[in-house]
Amino acid sequence: MLIILMDMSSMAAVLPDLLVMLPAMLYLLQIAFYLFFIWFCGSIAMRGYMKEHPFMLGFGIRFMSGAICLVGGLSLAGFVPYLSKGMLKMMQLDIMVAGLSVSLLLAIAYRMITHDEAGSLPGDVVDSLLRKVAVLEDKLKSGAHALTEKEAIRKAEAVLSGYKASKARMVGNEWDVELKQGERPGRVVIDAWDGEIKKKLSKLELSGFFKDARKLAGLIIIIAVVIAAIVFFEGFPDPTEGFTSLLGMDMSEIANMSASMRDSPFLSGDLDQGCASPAVFTIYEAQLTDKDFLLDHLHEDEELERIIEESSGEPSKIMIRMDHGGKELILAVTESGKGCYFTDGIFCGCIESHA
Numbered sequence: 001m002l003i004i005l006m007d008m009s010s011m012a013a014v015l016p017d018l019l020v021m022l023p024a025m026l027y028l029l030q031i032a033f034y035l036f037f038i039w040f041c042g043s044i045a046m047r048g049y050m051k052e053h054p055f056m057l058g059f060g061i062r063f064m065s066g067a068i069c070l071v072g073g074l075s076l077a078g079f080v081p082y083l084s085k086g087m088l089k090m091m092q093l094d095i096m097v098a099g100l101s102v103s104l105l106l107a108i109a110y111r112m113i114t115h116d117e118a119g120s121l122p123g124d125v126v127d128s129l130l131r132k133v134a135v136l137e138d139k140l141k142s143g144a145h146a147l148t149e150k151e152a153i154r155k156a157e158a159v160l161s162g163y164k165a166s167k168a169r170m171v172g173n174e175w176d177v178e179l180k181q182g183e184r185p186g187r188v189v190i191d192a193w194d195g196e197i198k199k200k201l202s203k204l205e206l207s208g209f210f211k212d213a214r215k216l217a218g219l220i221i222i223i224a225v226v227i228a229a230i231v232f233f234e235g236f237p238d239p240t241e242g243f244t245s246l247l248g249m250d251m252s253e254i255a256n257m258s259a260s261m262r263d264s265p266f267l268s269g270d271l272d273q274g275c276a277s278p279a280v281f282t283i284y285e286a287q288l289t290d291k292d293f294l295l296d297h298l299h300e301d302e303e304l305e306r307i308i309e310e311s312s313g314e315p316s317k318i319m320i321r322m323d324h325g326g327k328e329l330i331l332a333v334t335e336s337g338k339g340c341y342f343t344d345g346i347f348c349g350c351i352e353s354h355a
Helices: 008-013 016-048 055-079 086-090 091-113 125-141 151-157 213-231 239-247 251-262 290-295 302-312
Strands: 164-171 173-179 184-191 197-202 316-324 329-333 340-345 346-351
Touching: 016 055, 016 239, 016 316, 055 091, 055 213, 091 213, 151 164, 151 173, 151 184, 290 316, 302 316, 302 329, 302 340, 302 346
Parallel strands: none
Antiparallel strands: 164 173, 173 184, 184 197, 316 329, 329 340, 340 346
């Protein structure tokens, strides 16, 4: 049967190394979080970008938008109430809320700039439906028919001046017309019955841009967000700051504590009064489960067995003797799995363990 001896020293032995590695681990986690945050917020902002675009252009706009959201979140985090103190600040919830707010502003601005749909502002839905029904009734009474492909193309080319239709297809009750002006693509969706322009998409052009109040307002929002992000930006936060404030010590003090723990006789295996540390049970855990090693180092001593039974309240099940740093070390395991040990003939006590 394998015996696993549990000792608090097994946890304490790795603590100094974890403390030393902590800053690097926190910095890596922060970088990973920022990359995810850039992509996430950039994707939200791109929900408002209505123009058709190549993949690489969309990727570039998404990444740029996400970077603006991150810098904006860092800059404006201090203005988020209730989240800029204590544990919530350590979790950077203030940065997340501020960054998400910036991404929503960018999405609205992109939609205002790139959305060319006729009647983009929603009106009374009921009135709109009633008007459509009236138009259809008039057409049916007069024997009118749905728009033909040529009529749809002609209407689409009139909507996007300078564009020529390359393809038209009927989708449900709508004509979807694709157009081009040189290499610039365009698209117009027309209701086949009442001729209403459902959607109009073309590459953003500066011609007439500044005459469109909606597009101009979107541009002003983007400029305002970028300026605010730059003006209030104070650099990236130190990821160790929240942790050190929680512990009440700086990183130099943590490093000194780690060095002291590593040099501690409890972890190195040597205590005062000549006793080895209980850490020896962790150090020699592999040997204590090796049958050949146990047979080679088996030890019997009635006096030591008497001391163990008096101390632990039960007899020893197995006892081995070995050399530990030039000292005689005797390890014993009782019936219930307690670990008792001697160093150079000195009884050092028993520790709890389990089989």
